[in-house]
Amino acid sequence: MAYKILKKEEIAPSVHRMVIDAPDVAKAAKAGQFIILRIDEKGERIPLTIADFDKGEGTVNIIFQEMGKTTKQLAKFSAGEFLEDFVGPLGTPADVRKLGTVILVGGGVGVAPAYPLAKAYSEAGNKVISIIGARNKDLLILEDEMKDASSELYIATDDGSKGHHGFVTDIMKQILDSGEEVARVVIIGPPIMMKVGAGVASPYDVEILVSLNSIMVDGTGMCGGCRVTVDGKTRFTCVDGPEFDARKVDFVELMNRLAMYRGEEAKAVEKYEEKCRCGLH
Amino acid sequence: MQELNGEKTAKAKKERTPMPEQPAEERRKNFYEVALGYTKEDALVEASRCLSCKEPKCVEGCPVNVDIPGFIKLVCEEDFAGAIEKIKGTNALPAICGRVCPQETQCESLCVLGKKGQPVAIGRLERFCADYERQQGVKVPEIPEPSGKKVAVVGSGPAGLTAAADLAKLGHKVTVFESLHKAGGVLSYGIPEFRLPKETVRQEVEYIKQLGVEFKPNYIIGRIKTLDDLCDEFDAVFLGTGAGLPSFMGIPGENFNGVYSANEFLTRVNLMKAYDPEYDTRVRLGKHVVVVGGGNVAMDAARSALRLGAEEVSIVYRRGEDEMPARREEIEHAKEEGITFRLLTNPVRILGDEKFNATAVECIKMELGEPDKSGRRSPVPVEGSEFTIPADVVVIAIGTSPNPMIFKGSEGLDQNKRGTVVADEETGATSKCGVFAGGDVVTGAATVISAMGAGKKAAKAIDEYLKEQ
Numbered sequence: 001m002a003y004k005i006l007k008k009e010e011i012a013p014s015v016h017r018m019v020i021d022a023p024d025v026a027k028a029a030k031a032g033q034f035i036i037l038r039i040d041e042k043g044e045r046i047p048l049t050i051a052d053f054d055k056g057e058g059t060v061n062i063i064f065q066e067m068g069k070t071t072k073q074l075a076k077f078s079a080g081e082f083l084e085d086f087v088g089p090l091g092t093p094a095d096v097r098k099l100g101t102v103i104l105v106g107g108g109v110g111v112a113p114a115y116p117l118a119k120a121y122s123e124a125g126n127k128v129i130s131i132i133g134a135r136n137k138d139l140l141i142l143e144d145e146m147k148d149a150s151s152e153l154y155i156a157t158d159d160g161s162k163g164h165h166g167f168v169t170d171i172m173k174q175i176l177d178s179g180e181e182v183a184r185v186v187i188i189g190p191p192i193m194m195k196v197g198a199g200v201a202s203p204y205d206v207e208i209l210v211s212l213n214s215i216m217v218d219g220t221g222m223c224g225g226c227r228v229t230v231d232g233k234t235r236f237t238c239v240d241g242p243e244f245d246a247r248k249v250d251f252v253e254l255m256n257r258l259a260m261y262r263g264e265e266a267k268a269v270e271k272y273e274e275k276c277r278c279g280l281h
Numbered sequence: 282m283q284e285l286n287g288e289k290t291a292k293a294k295k296e297r298t299p300m301p302e303q304p305a306e307e308r309r310k311n312f313y314e315v316a317l318g319y320t321k322e323d324a325l326v327e328a329s330r331c332l333s334c335k336e337p338k339c340v341e342g343c344p345v346n347v348d349i350p351g352f353i354k355l356v357c358e359e360d361f362a363g364a365i366e367k368i369k370g371t372n373a374l375p376a377i378c379g380r381v382c383p384q385e386t387q388c389e390s391l392c393v394l395g396k397k398g399q400p401v402a403i404g405r406l407e408r409f410c411a412d413y414e415r416q417q418g419v420k421v422p423e424i425p426e427p428s429g430k431k432v433a434v435v436g437s438g439p440a441g442l443t444a445a446a447d448l449a450k451l452g453h454k455v456t457v458f459e460s461l462h463k464a465g466g467v468l469s470y471g472i473p474e475f476r477l478p479k480e481t482v483r484q485e486v487e488y489i490k491q492l493g494v495e496f497k498p499n500y501i502i503g504r505i506k507t508l509d510d511l512c513d514e515f516d517a518v519f520l521g522t523g524a525g526l527p528s529f530m531g532i533p534g535e536n537f538n539g540v541y542s543a544n545e546f547l548t549r550v551n552l553m554k555a556y557d558p559e560y561d562t563r564v565r566l567g568k569h570v571v572v573v574g575g576g577n578v579a580m581d582a583a584r585s586a587l588r589l590g591a592e593e594v595s596i597v598y599r600r601g602e603d604e605m606p607a608r609r610e611e612i613e614h615a616k617e618e619g620i621t622f623r624l625l626t627n628p629v630r631i632l633g634d635e636k637f638n639a640t641a642v643e644c645i646k647m648e649l650g651e652p653d654k655s656g657r658r659s660p661v662p663v664e665g666s667e668f669t670i671p672a673d674v675v676v677i678a679i680g681t682s683p684n685p686m687i688f689k690g691s692e693g694l695d696q697n698k699r700g701t702v703v704a705d706e707e708t709g710a711t712s713k714c715g716v717f718a719g720g721d722v723v724t725g726a727a728t729v730i731s732a733m734g735a736g737k738k739a740a741k742a743i744d745e746y747l748k749e750q
Binding site: 024025027028038042043044045069070084085086087088089090217218220221222223224225227228229234239253256257259260261264265268 | 460461462470498499500501504505506525526527529531535536538539541542544545548549553554559560561562563565636637684685686
């Protein structure tokens with residue numbers, strides 16, 4: 001099987017969007033789900049959240065940041081080239097229904113999965129308040145898309161180069177404090193941001209959900225590599241999630257598990273970049 | 282030469298011809314196949330031991346009823362092509378069965394020669410024939426007249442592959458849906474290279490493709506389509522989705538880094554080839570590896586860990602060696618390679634360091650009490666006997682159950698409490714019209730050949746069902 005890359009663009013430094021021709025996945029995709037791809041025969045299987053999909057065109061969008069060897073290699077692909085494997089939709093779809101007001105908080109590339117959620121919550125008749133952030137304005141992604149999909153959009157940057165100078169969670173707190181009746185907060189981003197965000201929102205009478213991105217192999221419940229402790233019980237991110245009640249997630253364990261292959265990953269990147277320098281890739 | 286063979290034959294009559302193997306000292310460092318396969322001479326000597334019983338018991342012991350004396354007779358006549366054709370008449374995956382079937386509890390256990398000496402090495406002969414054919418180039422099978430009926434097969438493991446091959450031979454248009462990127466199910470992700478080379482699996486799958494079967498990898502039933510969708514689009518459905526959901530022990534520390542389900546550990550090593558530095562998938566290389574469990578999967582995990590370079594690998598099993606469900610041969614191979622067996626021992630918790638890495642397994646000694654429901658004496662903890670084994674990698678190989686993914690969004694398929702599908706033992710028919718099931722999804726984790734047997738029976742029943750439509 002091979003899956004064609006129809007479009008590729010760098011939407012922020014080292015952050016890329018790809019449109020993949022995958023009609024079966026697109027047809028079944030729902031907000032909150034993810035895919036697993038494999039670049040070539042020797043590649044690893046990596047999970048990426050679905051950033052958008054078009055059932056009519058049969059396409060699925062992915063957005064990724066160059067981090068490890070695989071994402072760095074993926075960034076070198078161009079439109080017209082093919083990926084060996086692209087499987088999905090995986091994960092339980094987000095529980096989207098009419099609730100009233102929903103706050104969506106997206107940090108870094110976590111804005112990518114927030115976008116289909118913003119669309120879905122809006123379509124379900126909710127007032128969607130989106131808060132997106134990044135380290136600086138150059139790294140901020142999907143501003144226009146999020147604006148279109150939300151009732152209100154707020155921006156935060158760590159260095160103050162755009163919007164609020166500070167964290168997305170500061171804005172979230174302000175809204176929760178403003179007396180606006182909020183039914184649900186959904187936080188997606190780096191685990192530390194989700195942990196902090198969950199802590200900030202916890203004292204309020206509001207449902208808090210997070211969408212986790214664990215290490216996994218198959219994505220169908222077979223390996224158990226993505227296990228996470230939720231409410232004292234071991235759950236599999238791939239099938240029981242990726243969305244969980246933020247108040248019950250053991251974030252410390254999550255972060256520790258995400259670090260499992262960090263040493264090996266760094267070596268793989270080094271080896272890959274050495275090869276690239278030598279012109280082997 | 283004739284005389285020499287005769288002499289060899291006479292000597293060998295009581296004892297079977299040994300299987301050439303890589304020496305333990307060498308093979309524990311590589312992933313190449315342990316058993317090297319019979320030479321033509323070995324095969325002729327071994328085949329000559331068969332008495333060609335008029336009422337062969339061995340055939341009854343084979344879940345797919347291979348004509349064993351028939352193919353062995355052809356081996357004796359050096360008609361190896363005829364022999365493999367005879368086997369393939371009932372068994373679509375002989376190269377696999379010849380390697381991983383537990384013949385000692387099936388065909389070979391019923392061989393008349395076994396009463397006074399050793400039974401004929403049926404499995405080794407089957408493997409010889411299959412390998413001979415693959416060396417010569419597999420004959421392209423004849424594709425029969427299309428029946429006009431379409432059958433969906435979910436899962437491309439041994440049950441699904443067998444059902445697909447048999448249904449295709451009957452003229453039905455078969456589509457196999459596989460959730461992973463490669464066909465083969467447990468043959469691809471579970472059983473290690475050194476026991477079942479993946480090239481062998483690929484070639485067997487290739488043969489089934491040549492029968493006209495279409496494979497759809499990366500296609501998850503329960504996500505892309507539901508079982509109900511398949512019922513609408515196909516004339517019949519066969520579920521061979523196996524038992525892919527790993528069980529954990531539920532003990533403290535099980536989520537420490539370095540603790541794997543056997544499924545994950547083996548998938549990383551086998552399907553994703555983590556042992557090969559050319560491949561990107563990683564697996565933690567342990568110095569001290571503890572594998573929990575006593576089945577074939579535990580042996581596979583332990584022997585894989587050893588080959589990845591572990592200094593010490595222990596199997597921790599709560600009962601005694603006699604109670605171990607693994608094949609005798611696998612236990613012996615593991616011992617020869619230097620795996621430590623810690624029997625009557627059960628983990629109570631996994632210890633870890635401040636960086637969340639596993640460091641040791643705390644165990645308790647067990648003693649055997651009264652027999653339980655399975656007839657095996659159930660282990661009871663010996664109070665105060667706790668001790669720790671250093672372990673930076675721990676593999677939990679205590680069993681699997683069916684993956685519930687397949688049931689998502691469909692109705693009317695009865696399951697029992699363990700999550701397995703309720704299906705007729707003879708036909709594989711389920712409570713849902715037109716849906717048949719077989720293999721581990723029905724029985725819970727069992728053997729490759731029993732899954733193949735179920736796939737075979739279901740294919741026959743599906744064919745009858747389609748004729749009635």
